[in-house]
Amino acid sequence: xxxxxxxxxxxxxxxxxxxxxxxxxxxxxxxxxxxxxxxxxxxxxxxxxxxxxxxxxxxxxxxxxxxxxxxxxxxxxxxxxxxxxxxxxxxxxxxxxxxxxxxxxxxxxxxxxxxxxxxxxxxxxxxxxxxxx
Amino acid sequence: xxxxxxxxxxxxxxxxxxxxxxxxxxxxxxxxxxxxxxxxxxxxxxxxxxxxxxxxxxxxxxxxxxxxxxxxxxxxxxxxxxxxxxxxxxxxxxxxxxxxxxxxxxxxxxxxxxxxxxxxxxxxxxxxxxxxx
Numbered sequence: 001x002x003x004x005x006x007x008x009x010x011x012x013x014x015x016x017x018x019x020x021x022x023x024x025x026x027x028x029x030x031x032x033x034x035x036x037x038x039x040x041x042x043x044x045x046x047x048x049x050x051x052x053x054x055x056x057x058x059x060x061x062x063x064x065x066x067x068x069x070x071x072x073x074x075x076x077x078x079x080x081x082x083x084x085x086x087x088x089x090x091x092x093x094x095x096x097x098x099x100x101x102x103x104x105x106x107x108x109x110x111x112x113x114x115x116x117x118x119x120x121x122x123x124x125x126x127x128x129x130x131x132x133x
Numbered sequence: 134x135x136x137x138x139x140x141x142x143x144x145x146x147x148x149x150x151x152x153x154x155x156x157x158x159x160x161x162x163x164x165x166x167x168x169x170x171x172x173x174x175x176x177x178x179x180x181x182x183x184x185x186x187x188x189x190x191x192x193x194x195x196x197x198x199x200x201x202x203x204x205x206x207x208x209x210x211x212x213x214x215x216x217x218x219x220x221x222x223x224x225x226x227x228x229x230x231x232x233x234x235x236x237x238x239x240x241x242x243x244x245x246x247x248x249x250x251x252x253x254x255x256x257x258x259x260x261x262x263x264x265x266x
Contacts (some may be wrong), residue, residue, distance in 0.1 A: 005241060005248045018151050018216075020162060027160025029153060032216035044241070044248070077250055078236035079229050083151075083165035085237045096212050103211035104218045108138060108177070115138045115177070117210055 006037050010082040014054075019084040021049055021095065023102075024073040030095035031103040033062075035084065047072050049086055068092040092125075099125040139170050143215040147187075152217040154182055154228065156235075157206040163228035164236040166195075168217065180205050182219055201225040225258075232258040 009017050015037065021030045033051040035043065039059055042050040046061075049070035053060040063069035070088040077084055096103040105121035142150050148170065154163045166184040168176065172192055175183040179194075182203035186193040196202035203221040210217055229236040238254035 003246070003248065005250060008250055018165060020153050020165065022160075022162055027155075029155055029162065029218050032151060032153060032211060075241040076237040077239045077241070078165060079231050079233075079238065080236075081239075081250075083236075085162050098212050100212075103213075103216075104209040105212065106210045106214075108208040108210070113136070115136065117138060117141055117214075 003041075006041060008081060009037075009040065009077065009084070010080060011037065012082070016052060016054070017082060017084055019049075019051065019086055021070055021086045021088050023090055023095075024087040025089070028102055029104055030070070030088070030090060030101070033060075040084070043072060043086070044075065049088060062095075063091065066092070066094075066097075068094045070095065094125050097127060099123040099127040136174075139174060141214060142170075142173070142210065142217070143213060144170065145215070149185060149187070150215060150217055152182075152184065152219055154203055154219045154221050156223055156228075157220040158222070161235055162237055163203070163221070163223060163234070166193075173217070176205060176219070177208065182221060195228075196224070199225070199227075199230075201227045203228065227258050230260060232256040232260040 016034045018032055019035045020032050023030055036052040039050045039052045049062045051060045069091045072086050072088055074087040100121045105119050106117040107120045109118045110116055149167045151165055152168045153165050156163055169185040172183045172185045182195045184193045202224045205219050205221055207220040233254045238252050239250040240253045242251045243249055
């Protein structure tokens with residue numbers, strides 16, 4: 001866990017880094033979640049995106065119960081090493097726990113005082129059937 | 134600043150949210166930086182990506198001195214409203230303060246103990262000529 005490449009990440013005060021997952025085929029940005037050292041190491045070793053749940057304070061392999069895993073094609077880090085980019089294959093085509101293709105399904109629409117977030121993407125799977133996204 | 138759509142964001146304890154910028158034409162993920170309420174409001178009003186610099190503790194219009202601005206095409210938020218996605222036009226084609234197209238220019242390469250971050254992208258502009266990326 002103390003490999004130089006892991007320590008090359010600029011972990012924040014809580015030992016975490018934000019990780020963006022992007023569909024390697026379509027380019028669509030699917031989700032943003034957080035990793036600690038162990039999650040990043042497990043992601044690299046297993047090839048499946050694994051995060052740290054800040055609410056549950058536990059490791060969280062994406063899609064562990066739903067089967068909606070993200071297979072990692074490439075891992076990148078930014079210029080100041082405080083953000084990670086995963087290029088992934090979204091195995092089931094559903095990366096959001098709401099049953100949508102991606103988590104970024106809300107778009108800001110309208111002008112001035114009428115601005116609001118509007119869901120633009122369809123629900124493709126029953127979200128009641130899984131809890132981990 | 135207290136518009137419902139702004140308060141709809143799940144601001145963290147520091148009043149910030151991570152914002153991913155994606156090139157709307159190529160799909161390339163360019164950078165991740167942070168916004169506070171004022172930065173997000175300014176981004177929407179001006180149409181130019183504006184962030185909060187955590188190190189300088191100041192608002193930061195991307196490309197203000199370099200001209201490497203990011204024109205916002207679309208703003209999205211994720212399922213739990215704690216991450217923003219900007220789809221942008223990278224005006225000068227250089228989003229990184231190092232003079233590269235994107236900040237995510239380091240790729241994890243190698244196996245086992247040989248893993249390391251390798252810069253894969255060319256420097257397109259002299260980074261000495263600007264400081265704000």
